[in-house]
Amino acid sequence: MTVATRLARIRRFIGLSQKEMGKRVGVSGTTWQNYELENAAPNAHVLARLSGEGFDINWVLTGEGQMRASQAGQTERDRAAPDPGARKMAGFAELAPLELDRERLVSSGKHVLVPRYTVRAAARDDGRTIAVEDVALLDTLTFHRDFIAHVLKADPAALIAVEAPDDTMQPTFAAGDILLADGSAPRMRGSGIYVFAGENALIVKRLQVKLDGSITVSSDNADLYPPEEIERSALDKVKIIGRVIWRGGRL
Known part of the structure; x- marks a missing residue:
């Protein structure tokens, strides 16, 4: 699985189009599309935005670890707060995060x-x-x-x-x-x-x-x-x- 594949997986996990995902991390939809096509690489600003969304940057860059950052350093309030981006389906597996190349x-x-x-x-x-x-x-x-x-x-x-x-x-x-x-x-x-x-x-x-x-x-x-x-x-x-x-x- 490449960096481009992992970025596409993040987008599908949140449930956004390429244009919406670009806007969410501060770039154009075309730029985000180029990330997924391996025509460009995300800069430090984009990686910081992804980290702020709760994604593990080490996983994004290397594939090691988990997609979502560990909750070890979060407060009880943080853990209790809902994640508006994640598609949690009651009784149904999350299709996007399945391990697909x-x-x-x-x-x-x-x-x-x-x-x-x-x-x-x-x-x-x-x-x-x-x-x-x-x-x-x-x-x-x-x-x-x-x-x-x-x-x-x-x-x-x-x-x-x-x-x-x-x-x-x-x-x-x-x-x-x-x-x-x-x-x-x-x-x-x-x-x-x-x-x-x-x-x-x-x-x-x-x-x-x-x-x-x-x-x-x-x-x-x-x-x-x-x-x-x-x-x-x-x-x-x-x-x-x-x-x-x-x-x-x-x-």
């Missing part, structure tokens, strides 16, 4: 290799949701780089693939269909179909923001699965994994 996966000439995750799940008592028990890298899916850039208009390093967990979104897609999710959008950015985790369940639904700040969660298979409302006060229970931008499956 993203440099090897993404860089393959004219093709992009997108990691596909398998989710071991069990039906919950209500019979309508899936309780996530385990998540692991299964394999990779190959896409032409031009398709990713010009059709999906996505950052290859931010894409993840998962299987649709149930039939709630039929006829748009069926259980078992392959979904590509844009992990650069770990927060809602407009209405759309999202992969998210809530109350130990992997869920793929349409999310729509209402004027009062609440969210309508709806299924395309509406006859069997009526819409639900998530009040604004409960939005912290919804952990966005990514926005669905492509599906593949049998006709």
